[in-house]
Amino acid sequence: MAPASGPHPPAHPGIDRHAHLEGSLDPPWVRRTAARRGLPVPASLEAFWRGEAQPFEAFIEAFLFGAGLLDSRAAVRAAVEAAVLRLGPAPAGLDLWVSPHFLVVWKALLSLDELWRGLEEGIAAAGRQGVPVAVVLDAVNNFGPKHGHAVLDLVAGGLPPFVRGFSTGGLEEVPFREWAPVFDRARRAGLALAAHAGENGPGANVREAVAEAGVGRIVHGVRAAEDPGLLDFLAERRIPVDVCLASNRVLVPELRDPSAHPLPRMLRAGVRCALGTDDPGVIPCDLGSEWAAARALGLTDAEMSDLARHAAEDAWSLRTPA
Numbered sequence: 357m358a359p360a361s362g363p364h365p366p367a368h369p370g371i372d373r374h375a376h377l378e379g380s381l382d383p384p385w386v387r388r389t390a391a392r393r394g395l396p397v398p399a400s401l402e403a404f405w406r407g408e409a410q411p412f413e414a415f416i417e418a419f420l421f422g423a424g425l426l427d428s429r430a431a432v433r434a435a436v437e438a439a440v441l442r443l444g445p446a447p448a449g450l451d452l453w454v455s456p457h458f459l460v461v462w463k464a465l466l467s468l469d470e471l472w473r474g475l476e477e478g479i480a481a482a483g484r485q486g487v488p489v490a491v492v493l494d495a496v497n498n499f500g501p502k503h504g505h506a507v508l509d510l511v512a513g514g515l516p517p518f519v520r521g522f523s524t525g526g527l528e529e530v531p532f533r534e535w536a537p538v539f540d541r542a543r544r545a546g547l548a549l550a551a552h553a554g555e556n557g558p559g560a561n562v563r564e565a566v567a568e569a570g571v572g573r574i575v576h577g578v579r580a581a582e583d584p585g586l587l588d589f590l591a592e593r594r595i596p597v598d599v600c601l602a603s604n605r606v607l608v609p610e611l612r613d614p615s616a617h618p619l620p621r622m623l624r625a626g627v628r629c630a631l632g633t634d635d636p637g638v639i640p641c642d643l644g645s646e647w648a649a650a651r652a653l654g655l656t657d658a659e660m661s662d663l664a665r666h667a668a669e670d671a672w673s674l675r676t677p678a
């Protein structure tokens with residue numbers, strides 16, 4: 357049988373560059389587990405599952421509900437497995453953000469040891485399929501640097517080898533220069549540095565995170581696209597940027613219209629963008645749908661290939677541990 361002729365978009369590389377453990381639980385698992393415990397699923401989460409855009413505060417409520425179910429080693433493992441399943445038919449790597457302080461201290465859902473063991477089991481199962489997983493510790497920007505230090509204090513007893521990075525997320529309210537001492541400490545602990553920036557805060561946060569806090573990787577960064585000088589800055593410094601289209605459509609009001617997404621402009625400026633699913637258990641998507649959404653933005657085959665190349669070259673999951 358002759359193959360179909362015509363252009364073929366390159367197959368996606370099976371690498372998810374940004375997913376949160378707490379936002380990765382499968383909706384049916386969440387529904388089942390909530391029902392067993394007699395907990396009503398919040399209207400905000402139901403609305404996200406239907407694909408409706410809502411304010412960031414509603415996202416936090418929906419995200420926290422699912423995260424609140426991560427109270428055992430088995431649940432943590434289930435979340436890792438759900439994230440790996442979304443990599444598609446040729447899974448190749450997962451960079452997984454995890455919020456130990458939220459799970460272990462704030463909500464006291466399980467012990468740090470149980471969290472590490474659940475991750476270890478999920479990551480070992482992924483490894484048996486040939487899928488490497490890197491864990492990135494996530495702290496909350498709007499809780500401030502004191503909280504950042506508390507996150508590092510919590511894990512100071514010893515980091516499992518799968519923990520490779522430190523990041524901030526949440527609301528971009530505290531200037532990154534104030535976070536610089538926390539990022540320095542994480543770097544000294546051997547962790548690579550990332551930050552959610554230019555998502556719910558201005559594009560200028562992206563420059564500040566890189567230039568003043570020493571962050572080497574940006575999650576989202578979409579508001580940086582409003583400033584061509586900032587895109588040049590990211591391109592010149594070869595800063596990887598993790599772009600999550602489904603998440604941006606729902607959570608960034610200016611990007612409700614998917615065709616408004618700046619990914620094509622970012623790539624054409626030479627920024628090292630790659631794709632991630634972010635919180636696919638809350639905002640339904642998988643790696644395949646993210647790649648289809650990128651293609652629908654009018655990217656050329658060469659630009660799709662750039663996305664695939666960046667996904668592999670900059671993935672922490674594919675990096676040899678130092």
Ligand SMILES: [Zn+2]
Nearest residue numbers: 525552575634
């Ligand atoms: Zn994220």
